[in-house]
Amino acid sequence: MTSSLVSGAVVARVTPAIDDLVVTAREVIQRGLPPELTAHLVGELIVPLLGTPDLLTAEQCEGHPDRYRQHVLHAETDGSFSIVALVWLPGQRTTIHDHVSWCVTGVHQGQESERRYRLMTDGRTSRLIPTEDVTNPTGAIAAFAPPGDIHRVRNACATKAISIHVYGADISRLGTSIRRTYRDPEGEQ
Numbered sequence: 600m601t602s603s604l605v606s607g608a609v610v611a612r613v614t615p616a617i618d619d620l621v622v623t624a625r626e627v628i629q630r631g632l633p634p635e636l637t638a639h640l641v642g643e644l645i646v647p648l649l650g651t652p653d654l655l656t657a658e659q660c661e662g663h664p665d666r667y668r669q670h671v672l673h674a675e676t677d678g679s680f681s682i683v684a685l686v687w688l689p690g691q692r693t694t695i696h697d698h699v700s701w702c703v704t705g706v707h708q709g710q711e712s713e714r715r716y717r718l719m720t721d722g723r724t725s726r727l728i729p730t731e732d733v734t735n736p737t738g739a740i741a742a743f744a745p746p747g748d749i750h751r752v753r754n755a756c757a758t759k760a761i762s763i764h765v766y767g768a769d770i771s772r773l774g775t776s777i778r779r780t781y782r783d784p785e786g787e788q
């Protein structure tokens with residue numbers, strides 16, 4: 600995907616709806632509010648866009664046969680936020696992971712299944728405990744900020760799933776929003 604430098608921001612070729620989201624999200628993020636509140640407020644901007652037909656280009660809806668696919672839609676040059684579309688074909692999933700920054704996700708198409716975990720430690724060893732299974736249908740929003748943000752996401756449906764993610768970091772530079780990955784708990788596939 601081509602990109603260019605416009606008004607101090609690295610932008611992909613995006614739809615007017617994403618262009619508008621960049622402007623409104625920037626205004627919220629520049630307030631310098633706490634991460635959880637920032638994620639919540641940016642989530643309110645995403646909700647009305649989810650499921651609308653002109654949010655993404657056809658290319659930004661394309662998946663990859665081997666793994667879920669990330670399309671970087673926008674990365675603010677000061678590193679303060681990025682907007683990404685993730686495309687999941689049926690059965691695709693992430694590792695168990697946490698994140699480099701606050702994040703808000705919204706399901707644009709299909710449905711995503713999420714398992715959340717807590718890392719328990721006795722001072723010598725640690726293990727993951729599943730705490731919650733959540734199903735996120737089209738239109739659902741999830742906002743979070745580290746720590747306590749360990750999860751795995753999968754597309755358990757028979758159709759493609761697409762979600763919009765806004766991160767408080769420069770994903771175009773980092774390549775990923777994942778801070779670290781965790782081994783699967785025993786017995787979990």
Ligand SMILES: [Fe+2]
Nearest residue numbers: 696697698750
């Ligand atoms: Fe995640």
